[in-house]
Amino acid sequence: MAEFLMPQLGADMSVGKLLGWRKKVGDRVQRGDIIADVETDKADIEVEVFATGTIEKILVQPGEKVPVGTALAIISEEGPSPGAGPVPPSPSPEHAAPTIPSPAPLIPTAPAPPAGGPRVHISPVARKLAADLGINPARLSGTGPGGRITLEDVQHAAQARTAEAAPEEKIDRAARMRQAIATAMARSKREIPHYYLSTEIDMSRSLDWLTGENLKRSVEDRLVYGVLLLKAVALALRKVPELNALWIEGKATPRPDVHLGVAISLRDGGLVAPALHHADRRSLDELMRDFRDVVQRARAGSLRSSELSDPTITVTSLGEQGVETVFGVIYPPQVALVGFGKIAERPWSSEGQIVSRPVITATLSADHRVSDGHRGGLFLVAVNQLLQKPEEL
Template sequence: MSDFCMPSLGADMDSGIVLEWRVKPGDRVKRGDIVAVVDTSKADIEIEVFEDGTIDELLVPVGTRVQVGTPIARLADGASPPSANGGGPPPEAERRRISPVARRTAAELGVDLDAVKGTGPLGAVVKADVERAAGNGAPVPPPTPPETRPAEPEGDRAEAMRAAIAHLMARSKREVPHYYLREDVDMSAALSFLERRNAELPVARRLLPAALLLKATALALADVPELNGFWNDGRFEQATGIHLGLAVSLRGGGLVAPALHDTGRRSLEELMESMRDLVRRARAGTLRSSEMSDPTLTVTNLGERGALEVYGVIYPPQVALVGFGRIAERPWAAGGMLAARPVTTATLSGDHRASDGVTGGRLLAAIAAKLQRPEEL
């Protein structure tokens, strides 16, 4: 038996409101399954469970705000439903035996389980009992409408997000001694690689430069792992995976930076697909908890309508942020010759507690080098 607690979905979150339960007692869950939707001040997030088990009890009703770390559900270990024999301490004496399927069926048919007579082993209520009860016109309570939080004017949501960003960014600038580096990157090879590839592909499968920038950053980070991780309790903890946070600006203002899991291990096609999916879900407000809590370094890519360079504010507890400015044609001197080349300015904001400029410079150099060999990305 274990408690499932309100997860922290970023350094700016100290509490959340349970908006919806996606599971009920008796449901079996696997690690990664979505069990609830939680309103953080920034977005509604789908909460994933951390371990396999069976939902024993939901501890928090819909609509309740709870602090991070508060148990919100109890999980029975293993695959056996909590009502099975020998599964942990006996529940309260009058607890009835009800099979998970029966519970589900009862919920679907709107049957009150208290009014159902069990005919299964040890008097357990099984699916057939519920169906019989439904057919017999057993007292059927009106289906309870899903509880919703009171309609929230758009303005409040935008305001809450602004406040969350203000809080986190102010904390970052107060606590994190940033240092900044810049490297201009010739994008000729990368762009002609994209042009050749995209010429043969239908629109839906075309790649954007952002896919190359992210992949190059993830691969470079594997070479410079000193910047991939978190500053916690006065020391740097290197992360095991490389999950780049992708800064996504939301329509109507605000910003979220959810994780593209295992960025460096995905093909460019997969990366592009995941990026599109992530941006879509970020804007629709359907991100998952692991996407909120897992980024190990954030990338902000200003895109074709953005400014030429960006020195971003680090998302604590991450220790660095990489920025890419708009790709623009600029004078480029190489081999004693001056030419016009498409160039992006890559920048790094580093946490000086965790690393020094030398390390940051190595990361930018590695990114630039990888972008010169796009076919290896």
């Protein structure tokens, strides 16, 4: 028996609205199937299931908005019936749970009545209703005898909340996305002691190789230099694996797989950073296909849940806008972010000569709880070395 939960699609998500089910009670589902659509502040997401079995019960109906972690459906996981084919591979540990455990709720939901603290005068039936509705009785002013909070007070509070929530629906997605980003970034700056490193990388070898390579390729198969940067980052993480980790419940948990989050700005404002899965093991061609696909889907608003919940580190490239250096803010619970500026022709010293070279500035923002500048430096050096041998990427 497994619960299919409202997933946490990034650190900035606290609630999600179920838009619809793609399956019904009694349907068989396979791990990885898209079975529901969920609206977050950032985008509409296709949600994959992490269990294989039969949908036994649907608990949340389309249109309902529920907190992350709420059970949406119950899936019975009895093994496949005899002769139904090979047993599906058991889920890998990193996929066993659809949510990345978050150390603390991002947007505090109304807290349960405090265990200690001043005693709230409230009738038992009102207390139960308040708990059910997630209303904090301590914030209510009672109208009962001696200021006691009555059932009616709780009902009024619930109505007021619904009335407040209604206009919120009308705030456009751009504003909600701004709020979601604000929450995640404020948490990052509050909790993560960032350190920053930067290095300049001569891109002439990479760009020359790319020009030659693209000359041989038809339009559809051409590569962009950004893919070389992504692959170099993914491979360099093997040398400094502690940067590829998540900070969960007060400690760093190294991740076995490299799922690169790529920051994609959306034209109507805001950004998303979906994962390119197993980026270190993909060829440049595969990575290019994945990258193009995810950019297109991000802008069309059809990302999948695993893409938003899986990133283990983020890469942002702001060179397109012409800036030289990115001082990035880490996206919790990740512990590092790699930034690239634009490629610019610069004077460069090579073998005693000053020559002109295309140069890019790579930066690392990293969590000092998890790594130190020495290791961070080794990482940037490794990125540089990898970009000097593009044919091996």
